[in-house]
Amino acid sequence: MAPPQSSQTQVQVLVIGAGLAGLTAASELHQQGIDVLVLEAAARVGGRVETVTTGLGSRLDLGGQWIGHGHRRIAALAEQANATAYKTFTGGGAPRIVREGKDISLFSPAILLGAVILGLFDLLCKIWIPRSWNRVTVEKAIATFVPSRMDTTRRLIRLLAAVTTTAELDKYSVYAAGKSLPLAGGLMAMLGTHGGAQDTLLVEGMGSVTAMLAARLGGPSRVRVESGQEFTAAKVIVTAPPPMQKSLRFNPPLPEDRILLQQNTRMGVVYKAIAVFERPFWRDRLGGEYLILDDPLCGVLQPVEWHEKAWQLDEFCGGGYLAFPLVGTTHGLLPMPHTPWGNIHWAGTETAEDHPGYLEGAVLSGQRAASEIIACIKA
Structure with a gap:
C-alpha cells in the first residue's frame, strides 16, 4: 500500500472498492x-x-471460492x-439428504416432488415469468404450492433456494428469482x-487472485486503504453494491x-462456517x-480449528453473495443497471450480464467498466 504523498491526489481514474470487480477494472x-487508484474503506483487499x-x-x-464450469475469466486470472x-470432492455420487439423523432416499416421494417442482420452475424461467409474481415471496410460493404434509419437500426447496441466492425468502420475490436463474445457466x-x-x-x-491483482498496481497505480486523503479524477468506477452505495455521498445527487x-x-444474508480436521476422513x-x-x-x-464469518455483519460488504430486489419492485432485477452517469461508471457482480452474483460476474463487470473508460479516454 502506498503511503499518502500529499493532502490531495489527482489521477485519471478512481476505483471505489478493492473487491474482485474493482481490482479487475484497475488492472x-x-x-x-492509465493512471488509476483503488480506494478501499476496509483494512484489506478482496x-x-x-x-x-x-x-x-x-x-x-x-x-x-468456486470457479464454475465455463467461468473462463476467473479461471484465466x-x-x-x-x-x-x-x-471439488463429491465422492462420485449425488449429495446425501439427511433429516433427523437419517438418510432420505433420492427416490422418496418428498424428494421426487421437490425435484419436479424445481424442474418445472426452471423450465418456466426459460419461457415466461408472470410479472404478477413480483409481489409473491418465495416463502409464500413454497407454502402455497407444496402441501403442508410434505414438510420434507418444503425444507428441501427452502434450503436450495436459500443457498443459491442467500436472499431472505420472505423478502425475495418469485419473479426476481425467476429472472435471475437463466443468467446463471439455469437451476x-x-x-x-x-x-x-x-x-x-x-x-x-x-485470495491469491485478488492479491495478485492488487500487486500488479505498482508504480503510478496503487491500492489505498483508509488513508483519509482527498482525491480527484476524470473518471470514477463505483463497485459497491447498490445497498452499500447509500453510505457514499454524491454531489450533485x-x-x-439510481436512488x-x-x-x-438489500444484501443477502449468509453465514459460512468451516471445520478443519487433520485429514479428510469423510472421503473414506x-x-x-x-x-x-x-x-x-x-x-x-x-475439529482442530473452526473458522466462521457472518457476512451480513461485515461493515463494508453488508452481506453476500449479492444484493437482491425487495418484493414488489423491479428496481434491482439482475443484471442491475450499469449505464454510466456522467463520469461515474458502475461495476460489481450484480451488474454482470452473465453469471451475476458469481466471481465470474465480478470479473466480467470490472472488464466491462474498464472498457467503457478506455474507449472514452482513447477516443
Whole structure:
C-alpha cells in the first residue's frame, strides 16, 4: 500500500472498492497505461473474497471460492496467479439428504416432488415469468404450492433456494428469482458441482487472485486503504453494491432511478462456517456433499480449528453473495443497471450480464467498466 504523498491526489481514474470487480477494472486500466487508484474503506483487499490460513497451513475461503464450469475469466486470472486448481470432492455420487439423523432416499416421494417442482420452475424461467409474481415471496410460493404434509419437500426447496441466492425468502420475490436463474445457466448449473457452478477450487484460495491483482498496481497505480486523503479524477468506477452505495455521498445527487435502486435492494444474508480436521476422513466412505434439512445443526466432530464469518455483519460488504430486489419492485432485477452517469461508471457482480452474483460476474463487470473508460479516454 502506498503511503499518502500529499493532502490531495489527482489521477485519471478512481476505483471505489478493492473487491474482485474493482481490482479487475484497475488492472485492465493499468495495463493500458492509465493512471488509476483503488480506494478501499476496509483494512484489506478482496471485498467479498476473503482467504485465511489455518494452523495446518491450508488456505480457506470465507467468501467467494468456486470457479464454475465455463467461468473462463476467473479461471484465466487464477492461472495468471499461478494458483493450483482442483475439482471439488463429491465422492462420485449425488449429495446425501439427511433429516433427523437419517438418510432420505433420492427416490422418496418428498424428494421426487421437490425435484419436479424445481424442474418445472426452471423450465418456466426459460419461457415466461408472470410479472404478477413480483409481489409473491418465495416463502409464500413454497407454502402455497407444496402441501403442508410434505414438510420434507418444503425444507428441501427452502434450503436450495436459500443457498443459491442467500436472499431472505420472505423478502425475495418469485419473479426476481425467476429472472435471475437463466443468467446463471439455469437451476441445474447453479446447484451442480462437477460441470456446474461449484466445479473447481484453488489450493491457495481465491485470495491469491485478488492479491495478485492488487500487486500488479505498482508504480503510478496503487491500492489505498483508509488513508483519509482527498482525491480527484476524470473518471470514477463505483463497485459497491447498490445497498452499500447509500453510505457514499454524491454531489450533485444521483438521478432518481439510481436512488430508487439503492433504496429497493438489500444484501443477502449468509453465514459460512468451516471445520478443519487433520485429514479428510469423510472421503473414506461418507461422501463429500450433504443437504441437512434439520435446523439448527446440533454439533460436529471435534475439529482442530473452526473458522466462521457472518457476512451480513461485515461493515463494508453488508452481506453476500449479492444484493437482491425487495418484493414488489423491479428496481434491482439482475443484471442491475450499469449505464454510466456522467463520469461515474458502475461495476460489481450484480451488474454482470452473465453469471451475476458469481466471481465470474465480478470479473466480467470490472472488464466491462474498464472498457467503457478506455474507449472514452482513447477516443
